[in-house]
Each structure stands twice: as structure tokens, then as C-alpha cells.
Amino acid sequence: MKLQAALDALPYLLSAAGTTLWISLAGIALGQVLGACVLLARTARSPALRRAGAVYVSFFRGVPLLVQLLLIYYFLPYIGIDVPPLVAAIGALGLASGAYVSEIFRGSLAAIPRGQAEAAQALGFSSATVWRRILLPQMLRISTPALVNELILLLKASSLISVVGVTELTRTSHSFAAATYRPFEIYITAALIYLAMNLALAALGAVLERRLAAAG
């Protein structure tokens, strides 16, 4: 075992871990927006919208993320849209997590008693205001544990975006492993960095959950 190889690579791996983290955060942010949109579509009055929402969820849950990523990366240029790897990566992560997040939101929405919206309707709230002020804040609260879990899954899944050339943690480890011939030392370092990030996220999630519980 040559620790020196790992130590030499460490600054680069940490910087790449930063890329992994912010791409994952961007992915889940996009996923939340898409998830909320898909939920709105799935609860809409129009059957076409409801159907579109259901198809979205089936597709992005049913096709492996790696295949989705390759589709975005190769298909869009094919029809004349040039996508930088970073955009393809965040887009793919966001689209995929949007499907899961919409399901999380759907479960949370079902957990809110009907009387919550009715009290607002009886006071003369518009449906948009009922959504924004009454349902959405409660949905986010109920969803917090599941969303933290989703973020952890996404952060691990983000290792797949190395295949489209984004220099995140897995790709950087790969380069160092190949260049130094010390794959074991490098990958164990990468594994520990992933683990540390996820433990930190889980801890943050626990704090958030306690705060929300304290508020009511």
C-alpha cells in the first residue's frame, strides 16, 4: 500500500468532490421544480396532462440513469442541439430525480388532511394561494426525510456522469488510478470522500427534521 499516491491525489479528488456535490445539488433542485410540475400535472383536471405526468414518471423511473444520460448526450446533438457535458449531466440527474421527487411529493400531499385546504377555501383563498401557502410548505416539511434520502441516492448516482466527460469525483479518481497504477489507494480515498459527504448530508437532514418537528 502506497499512501503517498492517495495523498498526492487528495487535493484533486477533493476539488472533484466539490463538483460532484454542486452538480448533485443542482440536480435535486431541478428535480424538485420538475417534481412539483409533474405533481401538478398529475393532479390536474385535464386527462391529457395527467397522462403526460404518468408517462414522465414511468419513463424516468423505468430507464436506467446511465442510458438516459447517454441519450441526452448523444441524441440532442444529433437533432442539432449542442449540449455541454455539464448541462447534460445536471439535466439528466434533474429529469430522473424529478420522477422520484414527484412521487415523494404525491405521498406527502396525500398525507395532508383534506381539511387543511378546505379551511383556506372556506376563507376565500384562490386555488393558487392554497397551493403556495398551505399545501406546498406542508408537503416540503413532510417530504424532508425522503428528499434527503433522494439527494444521497442522487449524489451516488452522479458517479455515472463521468461517462460524458464531466470531471467529477469518479472520473478524476479513474484518471489518477490509471496514471499512478495505484487503483486501490485512489478508489478507497474516493469511497471515503463519498461516504463523508453522505454522512454529512444525513446529519444535516436529521438536524432539519428536528427543527421542523420543533416548529409544530
Add this chain to the structure above:
Amino acid sequence: MTDVAMVEMRGVAKTFGALQVLRDIDLTVQTSEVVCLIGPSGSGKSTLLRCINFLEPYDAGEVRIEGRLIGYTETSPRRPMPHHALQKMRRAIGMVFQHFNLWPHMTALENVAEALVRVRGFSRTDATGRARAMLARVGLAEKEKSYPARLSGGQQQRVAIARSLAMEPRLMLFDEPTSALDPELVGEVLQVMRDLAAEGMTMIVVTHEMGFAASVADRIAFLDHGRIVASGSPRAVLHESEEPRVRQFLQTYHERNSF
């Protein structure tokens, strides 16, 4: 000033699938009247109440609030009323629910102020001022910063009443407001409702509290299987009614409440 009733229901009917929950309901409530709706569970009392602010759409007949048809256009054939028109009508009708339905992510004060800001267009400062006054009115001034989960059932229901009153309704609907409360907390909520009745608020109350109905109601309507089968002064319904279903109901009520 024309003599138009606060609420006028004519031939109101409602079905859930194959089940007819309301049949041919006629009910008129004048300004400042207190009307209690009583009857066995499943008799349609709550559904009737919810038709008045159109939380429950009725299928046939008419519900008029101060002469205006709620929920539908005046055209023939009638169509659902535009959302904004319905929202505007609902501002004048307060509703208090069995399970309070306070919003758990807002403090007591925020619960009361929210509709003033979002529906009435008050500034946050003005809304907060009015909300404080309303909480004081139901005796909860010192609880303004508490979240609902930290309040007793009776306190939550009083906040819910304050939330409705803040909107200056001309009519208040109460849907079994004390049914979810521990017995020792019922009194404080009923007291707030008595005060409100004494101030001349028009109230329609679905309740199982016969004592409250007997002493506060101007009129009692007894429902069974979706019909009003007896209606009149508390004395006429609770003591003098010959209607067997009313007698049966009261018999059961007295047996359950005697020990």
C-alpha cells in the same frame, strides 16, 4: 332595506354515487338567527352545512346567500360559478370545522392573519394588528406565538373561530365544533359561541350539544336520512315533537348522557 334572508335553501338535493344524502331541503335563516342542525350521524347535517359555502357542491335546488345563488350561475341551464365569484362570496361566510384545521406550519397569530393578507389584501402590519385583537377576543392573546401542536383542542378551536371572525363574516357555519374535544374543553368553545350569538351573529351550527341547542338556538332543525323531518323552536322540537324519529334520537341521547 329589502327583507332578504341571510340563507335561503330551496329543494336542495345531493347524491354521492347511488347514495342520496340530501333530499328536498328547504331552510331559511334570517339575519342574527341561530339555527342548530341535529340528528343521527349520517343524516346529512354536515353535508347540508357544507352546501351553504359550496365546499360540497349540491346537485339540485338552490342555495342563496343574501339573495345571491352560490356555486352556480343564474343562467339557464346553470353552470358552475367562476372561481373568483365563489371566492368572493365565501369571504362573507365563516366556517369552523370539527377538527379545527389550523395550519400547523403557522403560529396562532399567523393562522389568523393569513387570510387577511392573502384574501383581503391587508398589509402584514394591519393584518397582524387585527389578528391580535381577534385572539384577545377569544381569550388567547398570550398564545399568539404558539404553533397549533402546542395548543389544547379547545384553544385550537378558539383560534379557528378567531381566524374566521377576522374576516368579518356575516354568517358563521359551525360543523360539530366540539365533537373532537375532551369533555372538559367543550365549555370554553361553547362560551365563545354563546358570546357570538349574543352579539347578533347569524349562525348555523351542526351539533350534538343539546344543552347548547336548547339554550342558544332560535330554531332547531332535525335531520334524518337527508331530510329535515322536524323544525321549530327548541321547545317545539326537543320537548313537544311527536315525530317518532326525533323521540327515538332524544331517547338514545338521554340514555347515553345519564349515569
